[in-house]
Amino acid sequence: MQPDASDHRQPRLLVTGATGYIGGRLVAALEARGHRVRCMARRPEHLTGRVAPATDVVGGDCLRPETLGAAVAGIETAFYLVHSMGSTGRFEDEDRRAARHFGEAARTAGVSKIVYLGGLGDSRRELSPHLRSRHETGEILRQSGVPVVELRASIILGSGSLSFELIRALVERLPIMLCPKWVRIEAQPIAIEDVIAYLEGTLALPAEHRIFEIGGADRVSYADIMLEYARQRGLRRRLIFVPVLTPRLSSLWLGLTTPVYARVGRKLIESIEHPTVVTNDDALRAFPVRPMGLADAISRAMRFEEREFAATRWSDAVSSAGAERSWGGVQFGSRLVDVRSAFVPVPRAAAFAPIRQIGGTRGWYYGNGLWRVRGALDLFVGGVGLRRGRRHPDRIGVGDALDFWRVEAYEPDRRLRLRAEMKLPGRAWLEFEVKDAEGGSTITQSAAFDPVGLPGQLYWYGIYPLHRRVFAGMLAGIARRAVAPAAGPGAPAAAAQNR
Ligand SMILES: NC(=O)c1ccc[n+]([C@@H]2O[C@H](COP(=O)([O-])OP(=O)(O)OC[C@H]3O[C@@H](n4cnc5c(N)ncnc54)[C@H](OP(=O)(O)O)[C@@H]3O)[C@@H](O)[C@H]2O)c1
Numbered sequence: 001m002q003p004d005a006s007d008h009r010q011p012r013l014l015v016t017g018a019t020g021y022i023g024g025r026l027v028a029a030l031e032a033r034g035h036r037v038r039c040m041a042r043r044p045e046h047l048t049g050r051v052a053p054a055t056d057v058v059g060g061d062c063l064r065p066e067t068l069g070a071a072v073a074g075i076e077t078a079f080y081l082v083h084s085m086g087s088t089g090r091f092e093d094e095d096r097r098a099a100r101h102f103g104e105a106a107r108t109a110g111v112s113k114i115v116y117l118g119g120l121g122d123s124r125r126e127l128s129p130h131l132r133s134r135h136e137t138g139e140i141l142r143q144s145g146v147p148v149v150e151l152r153a154s155i156i157l158g159s160g161s162l163s164f165e166l167i168r169a170l171v172e173r174l175p176i177m178l179c180p181k182w183v184r185i186e187a188q189p190i191a192i193e194d195v196i197a198y199l200e201g202t203l204a205l206p207a208e209h210r211i212f213e214i215g216g217a218d219r220v221s222y223a224d225i226m227l228e229y230a231r232q233r234g235l236r237r238r239l240i241f242v243p244v245l246t247p248r249l250s251s252l253w254l255g256l257t258t259p260v261y262a263r264v265g266r267k268l269i270e271s272i273e274h275p276t277v278v279t280n281d282d283a284l285r286a287f288p289v290r291p292m293g294l295a296d297a298i299s300r301a302m303r304f305e306e307r308e309f310a311a312t313r314w315s316d317a318v319s320s321a322g323a324e325r326s327w328g329g330v331q332f333g334s335r336l337v338d339v340r341s342a343f344v345p346v347p348r349a350a351a352f353a354p355i356r357q358i359g360g361t362r363g364w365y366y367g368n369g370l371w372r373v374r375g376a377l378d379l380f381v382g383g384v385g386l387r388r389g390r391r392h393p394d395r396i397g398v399g400d401a402l403d404f405w406r407v408e409a410y411e412p413d414r415r416l417r418l419r420a421e422m423k424l425p426g427r428a429w430l431e432f433e434v435k436d437a438e439g440g441s442t443i444t445q446s447a448a449f450d451p452v453g454l455p456g457q458l459y460w461y462g463i464y465p466l467h468r469r470v471f472a473g474m475l476a477g478i479a480r481r482a483v484a485p486a487a488g489p490g491a492p493a494a495a496a497q498n499r
Pocket of ligand 1: 016017018019020021022023041042043060061062063080081082083084085098117118119120134153154155156157161162163164
């Protein structure tokens with residue numbers, strides 16, 4: 001059904017690309033300011049639970065013009081954040097067609113203004129296919145006749161931004177990097193918070209064609225970004241510049257080192273041929289935004305990620321669209337999470353009881369010998385080992401030491417999150433959550449790891465076959481104990497699964 005444009009409860013702002021990185025952050029910011037927002041997505045179900053209840057979600061695919069009417073009806077300002085970079089086809093063709101269809105639909109619906117976020121790059125020089133396509137998209141939107149405010153940005157720094165994730169993946173994995181020429185090319189990276197502030201700021205601008213170049217406070221090379229990220233993570237990195245590595249060769253190398261980003265990363269790297277810096281300061285005069293510099297942008301990105309991670313139910317994150325699944329668990333940003341769940345035919349309190357009592361003399365419900373070896377190894381390298389036990393056999397509280405863990409979050413009969421205090425090349429957490437289910441409860445157990453550098457990666461993947469057995473055995477042991485509190489290993493098994 002088409003929304004009624006005369007209904008003032010209807011949203012006046014449309015965010016396209018709402019499942020994407022920028023779109024997702026923009027929707028959250030607009031909602032926080034009390035705007036009524038409509039999101040358009042090719043697969044609206046991917047936004048379930050990710051937008052506020054008052055936000056409208058409609059289906060729409062820019063490559064199928066007949067699907068766009070419901071999205072643009074009654075809209076004043078449409079944010080165009082569609083990008084086909086992840087497509088397997090030719091992204092230039094798809095972006096061209098998508099912009100044409102969207103511009104036409106917006107004009108037909110009487111949209112007053114389109115706000116488009118494109119890429120920085122001097123159009124007087126020969127541009128890479130990617131940047132040429134970003135500029136062309138703005139031009140096609142303008143040809144629709146709807147006034148377009150175009151913001152042009154270089155790399156956007158924030159956790160989840162593809163260019164930032166790519167840089168981070170390289171720095172985390174490679175202690176020594178053979179760097180091609182492009183690593184010295186200048187960019188003007190901008191923090192995601194500043195990009196969102198600019199996007200919001202466009203709402204106050206008159207409906208007329210404008211192009212603004214936006215950038216952070218520092219002009220830096222890609223090498224500077226890598227080294228600053230390494231500095232903040234406490235990683236020692238050496239960059240060796242070699243003139244013979246072409247962007248194509250280095251993008252193949254990228255496929256080997258960071259397979260998750262291989263396809264899109266290749267397109268991005270091949271696009272780095274010329275500087276992407278701000279050449280006029282119109283944006284600083286037209287907007288009240290004063291962008292931060294590189295170091296602040298990176299540290300804010302990491303702090304934001306930390307807060308998000310702490311506030312996330314990993315079991316939910318794993319079932320949402322954003323998480324990358326691979327051997328060795330599910331990737332959640334730079335973190336790796338092993339999630340499994342089991343159904344037990346008992347009420348929530350009974351299912352939670354063995355979790356509340358975990359560790360200390362009761363042990364870890366599976367492979368206690370292995371846990372003791374791990375504790376001894378930890379003591380050997382100067383860690384706390386298993387000797388701390390637990391404060392009380394049945395009671396638990398936030399801040400308690402528990403063997404080589406510390407209780408980070410505790411909600412009685414619902415949730416226990418432990419943070420590892422053993423010596424590790426990274427940070428680790430173990431979380432248990434119990435939810436009511438028909439005829440019983442579901443126990444979800446998540447083990448999360450934030451690897452630091454190559455040793456962190458090698459640790460997680462190298463030891464994963466053993467961890468997998470331990471994680472599966474521990475959950476099965478907890479489920480058995482929940483069903484038959486006094487029983488040993490022979491008690492009836494529950495249905496456990498790795499999700
Ligand atoms: N991230 C950066 O560092 C950066 C830097 C400078 C400029 N920008 C610009 O910012 C804009 C948004 O980038 P992003 O990083 O947020 O990209 P992104 O995460 O890849 O998101 C792209 C969005 O476009 C949607 N989309 C793709 N094809 C579509 C179609 N045919 N119909 C409807 N929706 C479609 C995707 O939806 P699905 O979920 O359905 O695939 C997704 O929501 C782009 O114009 C980009 O050039 C980004």
